Every structure is written in structure tokens, then in C-alpha cells.
Amino acid sequence: MSAPFSFAVKARDGAARTGAITTPRGVIRTPAFMPVGTGATVKAMFPEDVAATGADIILGNTYHLMLRPGAERVAKLGGLHKFMHWEKPILTDSGGYQVMSLAKLRKIDEQGVTFQSHLDGATIELTPERAIEVQCLLGSDIQMVLDECTPFPATREEAKRSLGLSMRWAERSKAAFETMSAPGQALFGIVQGSVYPELREESAYALTEIGFPGYAVGGLAVGEGQEAMFETVELTTAFLPDDRPRYLMGVGTPQDMLGAIARGIDMFDCVMPTRSGRHGQAFTWGGRINLRNARYAEDQSPLDAESQCPAAQYERAYLHHLIKSGEMLGAMLISYANVQFYQELMAGAREAIGAGTFADFAENVARRRRGR
Amino acid sequence: MSAPFSFAVKARDGAARTGAITTPRGVIRTPAFMPVGTGATVKAMFPEDVAATGADIILGNTYHLMLRPGAERVAKLGGLHKFMHWEKPILTDSGGYQVMSLAKLRKIDEQGVTFQSHLDGATIELTPERAIEVQCLLGSDIQMVLDECTPFPATREEAKRSLGLSMRWAERSKAAFETMSAPGQALFGIVQGSVYPELREESAYALTEIGFPGYAVGGLAVGEGQEAMFETVELTTAFLPDDRPRYLMGVGTPQDMLGAIARGIDMFDCVMPTRSGRHGQAFTWGGRINLRNARYAEDQSPLDAESQCPAAQYERAYLHHLIKSGEMLGAMLISYANVQFYQELMAGAREAIGAGTFADFAENVARRRRGR
Numbered sequence: 058m059s060a061p062f063s064f065a066v067k068a069r070d071g072a073a074r075t076g077a078i079t080t081p082r083g084v085i086r087t088p089a090f091m092p093v094g095t096g097a098t099v100k101a102m103f104p105e106d107v108a109a110t111g112a113d114i115i116l117g118n119t120y121h122l123m124l125r126p127g128a129e130r131v132a133k134l135g136g137l138h139k140f141m142h143w144e145k146p147i148l149t150d151s152g153g154y155q156v157m158s159l160a161k162l163r164k165i166d167e168q169g170v171t172f173q174s175h176l177d178g179a180t181i182e183l184t185p186e187r188a189i190e191v192q193c194l195l196g197s198d199i200q201m202v203l204d205e206c207t208p209f210p211a212t213r214e215e216a217k218r219s220l221g222l223s224m225r226w227a228e229r230s231k232a233a234f235e236t237m238s239a240p241g242q243a244l245f246g247i248v249q250g251s252v253y254p255e256l257r258e259e260s261a262y263a264l265t266e267i268g269f270p271g272y273a274v275g276g277l278a279v280g281e282g283q284e285a286m287f288e289t290v291e292l293t294t295a296f297l298p299d300d301r302p303r304y305l306m307g308v309g310t311p312q313d314m315l316g317a318i319a320r321g322i323d324m325f326d327c328v329m330p331t332r333s334g335r336h337g338q339a340f341t342w343g344g345r346i347n348l349r350n351a352r353y354a355e356d357q358s359p360l361d362a363e364s365q366c367p368a369a370q371y372e373r374a375y376l377h378h379l380i381k382s383g384e385m386l387g388a389m390l391i392s393y394a395n396v397q398f399y400q401e402l403m404a405g406a407r408e409a410i411g412a413g414t415f416a417d418f419a420e421n422v423a424r425r426r427r428g429r
Numbered sequence: 430m431s432a433p434f435s436f437a438v439k440a441r442d443g444a445a446r447t448g449a450i451t452t453p454r455g456v457i458r459t460p461a462f463m464p465v466g467t468g469a470t471v472k473a474m475f476p477e478d479v480a481a482t483g484a485d486i487i488l489g490n491t492y493h494l495m496l497r498p499g500a501e502r503v504a505k506l507g508g509l510h511k512f513m514h515w516e517k518p519i520l521t522d523s524g525g526y527q528v529m530s531l532a533k534l535r536k537i538d539e540q541g542v543t544f545q546s547h548l549d550g551a552t553i554e555l556t557p558e559r560a561i562e563v564q565c566l567l568g569s570d571i572q573m574v575l576d577e578c579t580p581f582p583a584t585r586e587e588a589k590r591s592l593g594l595s596m597r598w599a600e601r602s603k604a605a606f607e608t609m610s611a612p613g614q615a616l617f618g619i620v621q622g623s624v625y626p627e628l629r630e631e632s633a634y635a636l637t638e639i640g641f642p643g644y645a646v647g648g649l650a651v652g653e654g655q656e657a658m659f660e661t662v663e664l665t666t667a668f669l670p671d672d673r674p675r676y677l678m679g680v681g682t683p684q685d686m687l688g689a690i691a692r693g694i695d696m697f698d699c700v701m702p703t704r705s706g707r708h709g710q711a712f713t714w715g716g717r718i719n720l721r722n723a724r725y726a727e728d729q730s731p732l733d734a735e736s737q738c739p740a741a742q743y744e745r746a747y748l749h750h751l752i753k754s755g756e757m758l759g760a761m762l763i764s765y766a767n768v769q770f771y772q773e774l775m776a777g778a779r780e781a782i783g784a785g786t787f788a789d790f791a792e793n794v795a796r797r798r799r800g801r
Contacts (some may be wrong), residue, residue, distance in 0.1 A: 098751060098756050100757060102758070126726070134729060135729075135745050140747055140750075141746075141747065355506065371514065374498075374506050378468075378497070382468050382497060383470060384470050385472060386474070386475070389475065
């Protein structure tokens with residue numbers, strides 16, 4: 058018998074918590090950052106290097122994978138873990154967010170969303186049931202309900218109407234999950250409600266009535282600004298059950314994550330470390346570095362002397378040369394170092410929460426990163 | 430005291446030889462394949478993985494490095510080995526070949542070649558003396574004389590005139606090398622003469638009169654075809670001293686290399702394994718595979734079950750997906766597997782020559798690779 062899905066908080070420091078999510082494929086230490094493996098690869102990284110950074114879990118994008126190589130094909134090939142050489146847990150989103158941001162000619166109705174693939178123009182229908190089916194075909198350990206990510210800004214009325222649809226889809230997603238999922242897999246609900254406190258409360262209440270082993274805060278990091286995001290996170294986590302993991306979707310910068318951890322968030326995902334890495338932007342303990350900048354052309358210091366990452370030991374002058382020359386090795390090294398920085402940041406947060414010093418830790422990180 | 434440069438033949442099988450070149454930075458087992466690290470990186474590979482394939486030496490391109498990041502800058506940063514995290518030997522070409530193929534507005538005269546950088550249009554002069562200076566600034570272990578790679582086809586008269594210039598430049602290169610080089614570094618001469626036997630003989634004779642610790646066969650793999658190449662290699666190696674390594678520049682396919690080894694060649698370089706890898710073309714013991722081909726979309730067999738390379742253990746279906754999706758990981762894995770295939774081919778050749786079974790080995794490789 059494999060271990061069922063569970064979550065245990067091990068220590069608290071204010072609203073911040075550290076703990077562990079247990080799944081049949083391994084334990085996820087929280088707070089956790091999930092590198093994004095959109096198309097069955099964390100871009101420009103070998104899977105063993107992703108694991109070496111300390112990542113306990115990665116994220117896969119249902120939208121991309123259902124279009125290419127296709128969920129049925131991934132299932133036929135033994136599932137996403139085997140396909141992409143990643144044995145530890147995988148969380149998949151529902152595909153809804155990318156349908157809205159990437160696909161053409163979208164049509165949303167009560168049944169679901171119909172769209173044209175950005176790859177070949179094929180017409181595809183994504184319903185709550187199909188979103189779960191796809192995630193089960195992929196073999197995802199943590200699945201997400203299909204929802205509508207309410208655009209920002211939205212009027213209260215628009216946000217309420219969108220929220221109603223998302224809550225009805227959440228119920229259908231859970232019903233589908235119960236008939237299709239494998240033992241130990243989990244389905245998370247997603248709180249919407251834009252920046253309206255009473256709508257966030259209504260959404261959190263509706264989801265906890267349905268009942269999920271974990272809850273995501275959705276519809277943020279869409280242009281509302283850090284202050285509004287923190288306010289919404291703070292009030293939303295207060296409405297969510299204390300004994301379930303909380304996941305802030307698509308966030309974010311180091312400061313975004315530290316602020317959200319302080320407000321009770323346990324999980325994050327973001328393309329920033331890998332996307333920035335491919336463009337020569339590095340995250341270090343001393344702050345952000347743009348390696349395209351000519352000031353690094355003869356800088357013999359390592360990318361980040363404090364990092365344990367092998368890639369962070371390369372000299373800035375060399376990384377500058379690689380990025381300026383468009384060499385893949387530049388993207389490979391900086392992506393690796395960035396993902397490891399994110400993991401080391403999470404490890405530092407977990408340790409500080411355990412020691413009751415999280416506020417000091419966060420302030421210290423912020424001060425040093427501002428100092429550059 | 431570091432070991433001086435030396436070459437020892439350990440076994441022979443017909444005209445094929447296996448041996449070792451000793452340099453202060455390590456031993457190069459021959460026959461040797463040198464992966465090409467054009468711009469201070471073997472494209473899409475971590476340097477430790479290049480070493481893990483069994484490569485004893487890599488090649489750097491003087492033309493590219495003198496333009497970016499610049500030879501003086503590399504010297505200031507501690508030399509090419511330190512810059513690119515490669516401690517083993519490096520061979521550099523003289524830059525002449527790339528000037529002719531990549532630069533604009535070239536002008537050749539007795540003094541050298543003047544050209545415009547393909548990067549920023551700057552006017553640059555490359556003389557035999559500057560070619561050596563650049564290679565010494567890079568810290569190259571095996572340097573090449575500046576020569577004119579005679580275009581193909583060339584009339585006998587054109588080839589003879591070009592050859593004359595190359596031989597005078599070889600003499601100037603050696604004189605410059607003697608004043609600039611560090612202990613243990615070596616300078617190789619380059620035989621030209623197009624496909625004219627008497628010109629190849631004249632060139633080999635002129636170079637051995639000047640005297641070099643190694644000799645390259647240049648001006649081949651430029652469109653003359655495999656048969657003409659093999660004929661020219663065979664007659665050229667016969668004119669070269671038996672106790673010096675022989676390097677066939679810019680070659681080639683597995684069959685090209687096996688044919689050249691049978692005719693007395695000890696060293697090769699070629700962009701093929703890395704360039705093909707980036708385009709989804711894999712070299713395997715069973716033949717060449719185009720992973721873009723739809724036939725691999727659900728092929729669960731590993732890229733090459735016989736290879737010891739970790740990258741060759743990935744399923745073809747996954748590599749197909751990565752290449753079709755334009756994911757860097759596809760280029761990373763196939764480049765790695767290809768370079769390792771080339772190294773395993775050289776290791777097989779060395780073993781077979783040692784055992785006196787090289788002809789069988791080459792025929793067996795050819796038969797199996799044709800079989801696909």
C-alpha cells in the first residue's frame with residue numbers, strides 16, 4: 058500500500074507555517090517552490106539537475122501537454138513521470154489559465170471552454186471533466202479543478218458571475234476526480250473572487266463545503282500589484298482550513314514569495330527562474346543580476362559565491378560571454394542557478410520558520426537584495 | 430617541470446595506428462576525436478559532460494574567440510581553459526578557415542588576410558604572427574599555423590600558388606611560435622595541395638623541412654567527395670614522418686573517420702555531432718536517426734541501448750517530443766549522446782587497432798549502420 062495524500066504542519070511562526078505534504082511519490086517540504094515544466098521539461102535543465110536543486114515537486118501544464126504530445130499519448134507511453142524522467146511528485150494545472158492566455162477564439166459557457174489550439178488551430182473542448190481526465194491520463198499527483206481565472210481588473214459583478222461558474226466547475230471537477238483518479242492522488246480547489254474580500258470569502262466557503270485536500274489562491278499576480286496581492290492572500294488564507302496546504306498560483310519574485318509565506322502560503326510555482334535564466338537574468342543572494350550588462354564582461358567573481366549550486370560557481374565574465382553570444386550553455390547554467398536559488402530560498406524559509414525567526418530572515422533577504 | 434609535448438605509437442594495424450600524445454595538461458589517446466567548442470563552449474553541453482564522454486581534448490576556434498570575447502580579454506581572465514571550465518588539452522585552429530567562410534570583404538596578400546568581422550564589421554588583420562599571438566593568448570596546447578585553405582575545385586596552378594603562400598606562412602608561424610609559446614605547447618603544420626599528389630608531396634616535404642611536432646591534412650572535406658578525400662589522405666600520410674601525430678581537419682562522418690584511420694590519421698574534429706544534435710539528428714551504433722520523424726512519436730526504445738551515455742538512455746518518443754517542441758533539452762540530450770557516440774567509436778577503433786582487428790571493426794560498424 059502506498060502512502061495516502063496527507064499534510065502536516067510541523068512548526069509555525071506567526072501566520073507562516075512549515076510542514077510536509079506526503080504523497081505516494083514522495084514528501085514535499087513546505088513552503089515549496091515548484092519549477093515549471095510546461096512541455097514535459099523544465100526548460101534548459103536535465104531532470105537530475107532539477108532534483109539536485111532540492112525541488113521536491115514540479116508543475117506540468119495541462120494545456121501544453123494535451124496539445125503536444127497529447128494526454129492519451131503520454132498515458133500510452135507510461136505517464137508523465139516516466140516520459141520526462143521525473144520520479145517525484147508532479148502537480149498539473151487544469152489548463153484553464155493557458156486557454157485564456159494562449160489559445161485563439163475562445164468561447165466559454167456553462168459546459169466548459171472551446172478553443173483553437175495555438176499550434177495547429179484544431180478546435181478543442183475543455184470541460185471540468187475533460188480537465189480531470191487529462192490530468193489522470195498524465196498521472197498527475199496533485200491536480201487542479203478547472204476554473205475561470207477572473208481577469209484583472211473586473212467589476213464586482215463580473216467577478217461574482219465568474220466566481221459562480223468556477224464554483225460549479227469545482228463541484229463537477231471533484232465528481233469527475235472521484236471516478237477517475239488513482240489512490241494517493243489529490244485534487245485542489247481554487248479560490249477566485251478578484252480583489253473583493255466578500256467574494257474571496259464566498260469562494261473559500263463554497264470550496265470548503267465541497268471539500269478538498271488542498272486549496273489554491275487563484276486570480277492573483279495578474280496585474281493587481283504586490284500590495285493588493287498581499288492583502289488578498291492574507292484575507293483569503295484566513296478563510297481556508299488550517300490543516301490543508303495552500304498554493305499561490307503563478308507567484309513569483311523572491312519578495313512576493315516571502316510576503317506570501319508570512320501570510321500563510323505553503324506552495325508556489327513560477328516560470329520566472331527559468332524564463333529569466335534564458336534571458337541572462339540571474340537571481341542571487343546579493344540581488345538580481347543582468348548578465349548581458351557590459352559591467353560583467355571582465356568580472357571574475359562567481360555568479361553567486363553563497364550558492365551551493367555548481368552552476369553558480371561559473372564566473373560572471375563567462376556567463377556574460379555566453380549570453381551575449383546566444384550560446385545555450387548560458388541559458389542552461391543560469392536557469393540551473395536560478396532554480397537552485399529559489400530552492401535555497403525555500404529551504405531558508407523552512408529553517409527560519411522552524412526556529413521562529415522568519416521575519417528576521419525575510420527582512421535580511423530583502424535588505425541584502427535591495428543593497429545591490 | 431611539466432611533461433613536454435610528445436607522441437608515441439603503441440600499436441599498428443596496417444596503416445592504422447593507436448598511441449598517445451602527451452601534453453602538460455594530459456594525455457590524448459589516439460585515434461582521437463575533438464569536439465568543437467567554437468565560442469568557448471561545446472554547444473549545448475556542460476564541460477563536465479564533455480569530459481564524461483571520454484573526450485581528451487577539444488577544439489577552439491581562433492576566429493570566433495578573437496572577435497568575441499577577444500583574445501586579450503581571455504588572457505586577462507586567465508586563459509581559455511579557466512574561462513570555459515576545461516582543464517584538459519585544447520587545440521585551436523589558426524582562424525584562417527573561418528575568415529574565408531564567415532568574414533566579409535576579405536583581402537589576402539603576402540602579409541596576411543584583412544577582413545571585416547561578421548559580428549560588427551570591424552576591420553581586422555590576421556597575419557601568421559597574429560594568429561600565433563592569439564593562440565598563445567588563449568593558452569592553446571596545440572596551435573595551428575595560419576594557412577590558406579585552398580578552395581575546391583582549384584586548378585593545379587591555383588593550388589600551387591596557394592600552397593606556396595601557405596608554406597611561407599608556415600615558416601613565419603613557426604618563427605613567431607618560438608618567441609611567444611609556453612613550454613609544452615606545440616605548433617602543427619598543415620599540408621595543402623588540393624587533390625594533386627605532387628603538390629601534396631611538395632607541401633609535406635616543405636613542412637617537414639621546417640619541422641613540426643605534428644602535421645594536419647588540410648583542404649579536404651570541402652566538396653571533393655569521400656573517394657578523392659581517402660586517396661589524398663592515403664598519399665599524404667605516406668609523405669609525413671611516422672613518429673608525429675596526423676590530424677585530418679574538419680572530418681567527419683563515422684565512415685569518413687574510420688576510412689581515414691585506416692590510412693594513418695590520428696586526430697579529427699567536426700561540428701557534426703553537436704550541430705546534428707541541435708537539429709534532432711542522432712548518431713547511434715545502429716545508424717543515423719532523425720528524431721523529428723513521426724515514426725518515433727511512440728517509440729519507447731532508448732535512443733541507443735548500446736551506448737554508455739546517460740543521454741542515450743532517454744526514450745526516442747520523448748526526444749521526438751522535445752525536438753518537435755523546440756525544447757533546449759532535446760538539443761542538450763542528443764548533442765551529449767552524439768559526442769559520446771563519437772568518443773565510443775574512437776575507443777572502439779583504438780581497441781581494435783591494439784588487437785589487430787581494425788578492418789573487421791570498421792566493416793562491422795559500417796555494416797550495422799548501413800543496416801538501418
